[in-house]
Amino acid sequence: MTDTLPPAIAPSSVALRTVSRAGTGDWLLLVVTGAQLDPVIDQLAENMRAFGGQVSTTDASGRSIQEVIDSIAASAPGTVLLVHGLDGLTDEEWHHIDLLRSRLIGAGTIVLVVSLVTAGRISRSAPNLSSWIGGAMWTLDPGADSLSDAERNERLKALRRWSKLTDEEVVRRAEAGSLPDDPEYTEWLVLLDRADLVAPEIG
Amino acid sequence: MQRLALPASAKTLASDVRRCLLVAADEGVLRTPPESIFRLLKTEERTAERGTIVVAMLGGATFDKGQSEDAFFIRSDGARLSFGVAVAYQRGAEPELLTYRFHLRFARNGSPAFIRLDLNDESRDPLMEPRSHLHPGSDGLRLPVPVMTPLEILERLLYGTPTPQ
Numbered sequence: 001m002t003d004t005l006p007p008a009i010a011p012s013s014v015a016l017r018t019v020s021r022a023g024t025g026d027w028l029l030l031v032v033t034g035a036q037l038d039p040v041i042d043q044l045a046e047n048m049r050a051f052g053g054q055v056s057t058t059d060a061s062g063r064s065i066q067e068v069i070d071s072i073a074a075s076a077p078g079t080v081l082l083v084h085g086l087d088g089l090t091d092e093e094w095h096h097i098d099l100l101r102s103r104l105i106g107a108g109t110i111v112l113v114v115s116l117v118t119a120g121r122i123s124r125s126a127p128n129l130s131s132w133i134g135g136a137m138w139t140l141d142p143g144a145d146s147l148s149d150a151e152r153n154e155r156l157k158a159l160r161r162w163s164k165l166t167d168e169e170v171v172r173r174a175e176a177g178s179l180p181d182d183p184e185y186t187e188w189l190v191l192l193d194r195a196d197l198v199a200p201e202i203g
Numbered sequence: 204m205q206r207l208a209l210p211a212s213a214k215t216l217a218s219d220v221r222r223c224l225l226v227a228a229d230e231g232v233l234r235t236p237p238e239s240i241f242r243l244l245k246t247e248e249r250t251a252e253r254g255t256i257v258v259a260m261l262g263g264a265t266f267d268k269g270q271s272e273d274a275f276f277i278r279s280d281g282a283r284l285s286f287g288v289a290v291a292y293q294r295g296a297e298p299e300l301l302t303y304r305f306h307l308r309f310a311r312n313g314s315p316a317f318i319r320l321d322l323n324d325e326s327r328d329p330l331m332e333p334r335s336h337l338h339p340g341s342d343g344l345r346l347p348v349p350v351m352t353p354l355e356i357l358e359r360l361l362y363g364t365p366t367p368q
Contacts, residue, residue, distance in 0.1 A: 010241055012217070012218070012221055012241060013238075013241045015218075016221070016222075016225070046212075046214050047214060047218070049214075050212065050214040050215045050217070050218035051218050051222070144241075145217075145241075145244075145245065145246055146245055146246060146247055146248075147245045147247060147261070151245070155261070155264075155265050158264070158265050158266055159265060162265075162266055179324075181323035181324040181325075181332070181334075182304075182321070182323060182324075183287060183289070183302035183303055183304040183321055183322060183323060183324070184265060184266075184287070184304065185324070186259070186287075186289045186301055186302040186324060187259055187261065187265060187287045187289070190247055190249055190257060190259040190289065191247070191259075193249055195249035195250065195251040195255075195256075195257035196251040196252050198251070198257055198289065198291075198301060198302075198324070199251035199252070199255040199257050199291045199293075199301075
């Protein structure tokens with residue numbers, strides 16, 4: 001591990017990799033930068049469950065090393081445990097965890113969700129744990145499963161060329177109920193954040 | 204329109220579609236590698252009135268106008284696949300398929316050059332234009348076909364629609 005960011009990965013991709021290898025003793029490390037952690041953890045867990053994974057999460061904030069180790073050791077083989085709240089641990093504490101690593105053998109698939117600083121600490125102070133992680137470390141890109149602004153603009157340009165309409169005309173016609181019914185217009189309205197013009201009144 | 208059995212959550216719907224494409228790549232039916240499948244399949248979620256979530260799954264380019272292969276899922280026989288699906292999810296109600304478009308352009312200059320399965324928005328008079336229809340190589344020709352789930356269509360286009368000889 002280094003102090004540079006590992007390769008970026010989408011939530012769906014990390015979910016598939018995690019669930020497809022769920023067994024015993026698999027360790028993955030996800031670096032999260034510049035994002036609120038709670039929605040990221042929820043997003044990861046939801047993606048993993050959608051692929052059929054049995055997922056639980058644990059927040060290690062404010063807990064002792066012993067408690068953190070106990071919670072990881074208690075995760076059942078074949079399940080995935082997302083561990084976050086580890087950024088308060090010092091180099092010495094990671095070294096301590098490394099020394100107690102035999103207690104972690106036999107756990108399920110463990111995903112450590114940490115900052116880049118913590119990834120560096122693990123690399124420096126927990127070399128054996130690092131070897132368990134190996135190359136299974138990425139930087140999570142929470143928005144990678146959605147369109148980027150550039151991709152969204154390219155699609156809108158293609159739709160305008162195809163229809164010879166402007167965004168404003170499409171919205172106006174949708175509001176008036178005179179928009180053609182082709183599926184491309186649904187995509188257009190969603191891209192314009194006008195889902196209210198495509199969603200039916202259900203129920 | 205008949206209610207189809209759709210996954211209960213938008214995330215599961217996207218995962219099912221993603222897994223279908225990844226399995227096709229694993230089996231060699233698609234030559235698009237897994238990392239490109241993740242790049243090409245995007246999900247846009249928007250919240251409409253009364254908490255309804257509209258999910259658009261966009262796989263590849265909106266239109267196939269001869270652009271680079273990078274913008275499409277490529278079958279092992281060279282056929283190019285792209286699609287867009289919109290589904291509405293509302294708490295306490297069954298998911299509702301709003302529209303879809305699945306476009307398969309064959310690699311050789313055969314006939315038809317492409318097929319496209321469309322599910323239009325529901326507002327038009329179905330006697331004027333069938334809401335669910337197939338374009339067999341012509342934008343102006345529409346043949347009525349049953350509505351299918353996104354996975355049913357994907358499986359047919361990946362495994363059951365060989366290039367015309």
